Amino acid sequence: MSDNKKISMSVVRRLPRYYRFLLELKNNGIYRISSKALAEKMGASASQIRQDLNCFGGFGQQGYGYDVPKLFDEISAILGLDSRYKAILLGVGNLGRAVINHVDFRSRGFELTAVFDNNPALIGSRINGMTVLDVSGLAQYCKANPVDAAILCLPKESAEQTGDILYGSGVRCFWNFSHFDLALKYDDVITENVHLNDSLMTLCYCMTQSKQSSQTQTEQ
Ligand code: NAI
Numbered sequence: 001m002s003d004n005k006k007i008s009m010s011v012v013r014r015l016p017r018y019y020r021f022l023l024e025l026k027n028n029g030i031y032r033i034s035s036k037a038l039a040e041k042m043g044a045s046a047s048q049i050r051q052d053l054n055c056f057g058g059f060g061q062q063g064y065g066y067d068v069p070k071l072f073d074e075i076s077a078i079l080g081l082d083s084r085y086k087a088i089l090l091g092v093g094n095l096g097r098a099v100i101n102h103v104d105f106r107s108r109g110f111e112l113t114a115v116f117d118n119n120p121a122l123i124g125s126r127i128n129g130m131t132v133l134d135v136s137g138l139a140q141y142c143k144a145n146p147v148d149a150a151i152l153c154l155p156k157e158s159a160e161q162t163g164d165i166l167y168g169s170g171v172r173c174f175w176n177f178s179h180f181d182l183a184l185k186y187d188d189v190i191t192e193n194v195h196l197n198d199s200l201m202t203l204c205y206c207m208t209q210s211k212q213s214s215q216t217q218t219e220q
Contacts, residue, residue: 007055007078014052015075017042022072034065083109085148087175088141090162092117092132095177096153100128110149114141118158135162142169149173156180 021042025033035053039046053071076082087110089096096115105112116135117123123134133141141147150166152159152174159178166174167186174182174191183191 011052011055015079018052019072019075019079019081022068022075025068026072031068032065033068038066079109081107081109085110085173086113086146087111087149087151088113088147089115089151089153090117090135090138090166091153091155091158091178092119092122092127093153096151097127099151099153099177100130112151113145113147116141138162138165139169142166142171147171149175151175152178152180154178160185 021038025031025041033041035046035049039049042049053066084106087105089100089112092100092115096117100112100115103112112130114133115127115130116133116138118135122132125132147166147169148171150171150173152163154162156179159176159180160182163174163180163182163185167182167189172189174189176182176191176193177195179195181191181193182189
């Protein structure tokens with residue numbers, strides 16, 4: 001990273017999006033892009049892009065634009081994507097299986113090292129090359145193996161209890177899909193909550209706003 005200054009979380013939340021667009025450009029053999037062209041591609045304003053990218057050195061040159069591979073590498077480094085954080089997943093149901101099958105852990109800084117469930121019908125079965133382990137051995141597993149993060153794909157009732165076991169085993173980072181937020185119970189955990197319904201409600205809000213404003217315009 002070119003600078004150690006702290007980047008605001010709102011910029012950090014936009015970095016994965018830059019990462020995706022820059023990866024696509026790189027894969028299409030585009031090695032240079034102006035902030036205007038990048039803005040058009042991403043549906044953002046050029047000044048927003050300049051502001052964001054200036055937070056960590058800019059990498060833009062007047063009259064040249066952005067060096068795509070360099071910017072891509074810089075964003076990857078800021079996100080820490082060359083890490084190999086060891087993650088385990090709890091709850092191999094519909095959601096857990098989708099995560100195991102579709103998330104590209106390795107290119108996003110993680111390695112999925114074990115998956116657990118409490119359903120005897122699932123324990124011992126294989127999913128995407130991983131054997132489902134019995135959650136009753138979770139504390140023991142955590143003692144014997146490094147665990148940097150846990151992915152919670154559990155029903156709410158199980159998430160608190162399993163979260164306690166994980167916390168007691170030293171796990172402090174959670175990618176949380178469950179409806180229980182461990183950060184409300186423990187103040188030294190890092191949780192990233194992912195809720196599809198929240199995103200859908202945000203869409204609903206935007207659609208409702210847009211509908212209301214076009215109704216107001218029609219009435220005027
Ligand atoms: P599911 O019922 O298909 O899977 C849940 C799995 O957890 C089952 O395999 C079950 O045996 C296992 N399980 C239950 N208690 C356990 C424990 N103590 N230890 C280990 N495994 C345990 O449910 P699905 O559809 O996979 O959803 C899981 C949870 O995620 C639900 O509670 C749901 O509310 C939530 N969810 C969240 C979403 C989000 O966007 N954040 C989207 C979909 C579901």
